[in-house]
Amino acid sequence: MLKMKNLKIHITLLIGLSIFTLSQCKPEPKEVTPPSSIGTPAPITPPVGFPAMNIPADNPQTVEGVELGRHLFYDKKLSADLTISCASCHEQFRAFSDVDQLSTGVDGKIGRRQAMALFNLVFQEEFFWDGRSKSLEEQSLHPIIDPVEMANDLPTVIRRLEADSLYPSMFKAAFGDTKINEERIGKAIAQFERTMISANSEFDRVKRLSGNIDAPFIEDPNTPGSKNNGFLIFNSERADCFHCHSVDKDGAYLGGGFGQDLQFLNNGLKMDYSNDEGRKEETGLASDWGKFKVPSVRNVEKSFPYMHDGSITNLDSLIGFYNFGGFDNGNTDPNMKFAGDDKGTRNFTQQEILDLKEFLKTLTDYEFLEDPRFSDPFEK
Numbered sequence: 586m587l588k589m590k591n592l593k594i595h596i597t598l599l600i601g602l603s604i605f606t607l608s609q610c611k612p613e614p615k616e617v618t619p620p621s622s623i624g625t626p627a628p629i630t631p632p633v634g635f636p637a638m639n640i641p642a643d644n645p646q647t648v649e650g651v652e653l654g655r656h657l658f659y660d661k662k663l664s665a666d667l668t669i670s671c672a673s674c675h676e677q678f679r680a681f682s683d684v685d686q687l688s689t690g691v692d693g694k695i696g697r698r699q700a701m702a703l704f705n706l707v708f709q710e711e712f713f714w715d716g717r718s719k720s721l722e723e724q725s726l727h728p729i730i731d732p733v734e735m736a737n738d739l740p741t742v743i744r745r746l747e748a749d750s751l752y753p754s755m756f757k758a759a760f761g762d763t764k765i766n767e768e769r770i771g772k773a774i775a776q777f778e779r780t781m782i783s784a785n786s787e788f789d790r791v792k793r794l795s796g797n798i799d800a801p802f803i804e805d806p807n808t809p810g811s812k813n814n815g816f817l818i819f820n821s822e823r824a825d826c827f828h829c830h831s832v833d834k835d836g837a838y839l840g841g842g843f844g845q846d847l848q849f850l851n852n853g854l855k856m857d858y859s860n861d862e863g864r865k866e867e868t869g870l871a872s873d874w875g876k877f878k879v880p881s882v883r884n885v886e887k888s889f890p891y892m893h894d895g896s897i898t899n900l901d902s903l904i905g906f907y908n909f910g911g912f913d914n915g916n917t918d919p920n921m922k923f924a925g926d927d928k929g930t931r932n933f934t935q936q937e938i939l940d941l942k943e944f945l946k947t948l949t950d951y952e953f954l955e956d957p958r959f960s961d962p963f964e965k
């Protein structure tokens with residue numbers, strides 16, 4: 586209470602001061618109310634063993650900011666014809682991914698890539714399959730204006746939100762006044778996305794939280810595959826999954842652009858990438874041809890279809906692809922080319938395929954997929 590009162594006095598003083606002095610004298614840096622004093626702080630605690638978080642100093646997490654971001658994420662007002670929200674392509678029970686091979690935007694327009702699963706973004710630094718966006722604040726404005734996604738323009742979105750019965754007060758609670766602009770839209774969505782942490786799969790409970798990567802899973806007698814054998818295969822030189830979707834000693838990473846991962850790689854998915862060159866489109870480097878962000882294998886059971894072009898429809902075909910070993914397209918990563926029989930072919934037995942699949946399912950985090958904090962606030 587005392588704090589609020591002080592804040593009010595502070596703001597009044599500041600406004601008074603600026604009216605008096607106009608632009609003649611710059612206020613002392615100390616006088617500027619830092620954004621952190623607005624809203625109720627809602628710090629994120631990283632799960633044990635996870636890497637450092639990436640939260641910009643000028644966008645601290647607050648209860649009000651996160652709630653605003655959640656509303657924006659689920660609001661179809663962001664799209665030109667009011668039919669599409671972020672959640673239309675990023676569905677919670679699919680780990681915020683999309684069942685369509687390629688995402689469908691306003692007017693049924695089809696994009697050229699598969700919607701990415703969204704979780705553990707707070708630990709990452711580069712976004713999109715080619716990494717062209719460097720912050721979540723910046724990223725979240727892209728789909729709004731993308732002609733094959735929400736096909737809108739920011740002035741229209743801002744006008745709609747200003748006219749809404751909900752948003753002006755929500756922006757005030759999150760940012761100190763009712764002003765709505767693109768910076769604040771981006772910041773609020775980013776705050777919501779940073780809370781979307783997935784770290785409570787069976788894998789986490791058995792291995793990461795026990796602090797013992799060798800701790801065994803309890804096998805399910807009703808399934809034909811073995812989780813424990815599957816984990817050994819995932820981490821074997823023969824299958825070589827771990828080289829790209831890394832499992833660190835604490836078992837936290839498992840891919841997804843985390844610090845220690847090689848972020849962009851060419852896994853030999855295709856022979857010809859001329860209709861989507863991936864990372865090369867961002868860097869211009871020939872060596873980046875056909876490289877795409879290494880996605881996390883967490884929640885993979887739910888995030889089908891797979892790959893940047895959504896060309897792999899289910900877990901069986903996924904394992905089938907890696908078993909075949911991918912194409913030698915000239916830029917295929919050595920960890921694909923020389924896995925298995927040194928030509929990339931893994932020659933998994935039928936049992937090994939079942940085992941690998943059973944292990945991948947231990948990465949499903951049901952708590953995350955059903956967490957009410959990430960659900961549609963308009964369906965309360």
Ligand code: HEC
Pocket residue numbers: 658663669670671672673674675688689690691696698699700701702703706711712713714715721724725726728729733734735774778878
């Ligand atoms: C029409 C479908 C569609 C809509 C609507 C959509 N997205 Fe996406 N999203 C995608 C696709 C496709 C990609 C990958 C695009 C690429 O790599 O060029 C993506 C990628 C992302 C990523 C990058 C994830 C990563 O790991 O790098 C984030 C974050 C994201 N979207 C958030 C949002 C937000 C926030 C909204 C709403 C403002 C939104 N998306 C609306 C389809 C969509």
Ligand code: HEC
Pocket residue numbers: 702819824825826827828829830849850851852854877878879880881882885888890891892893894903907918919920921
């Ligand atoms: C050379 C590095 C490399 C190796 C080895 C590798 N992967 Fe991948 N993986 C990638 C890259 C890169 C992508 C994305 C490629 C694309 O979209 O074009 C990917 C995509 C995936 C996806 C799709 C996830 C999604 O959300 O679309 C899954 C699942 C996966 N890999 C599992 C595995 C398994 C299991 C193994 C071992 C049998 C393995 N990977 C071996 C680099 C690798």
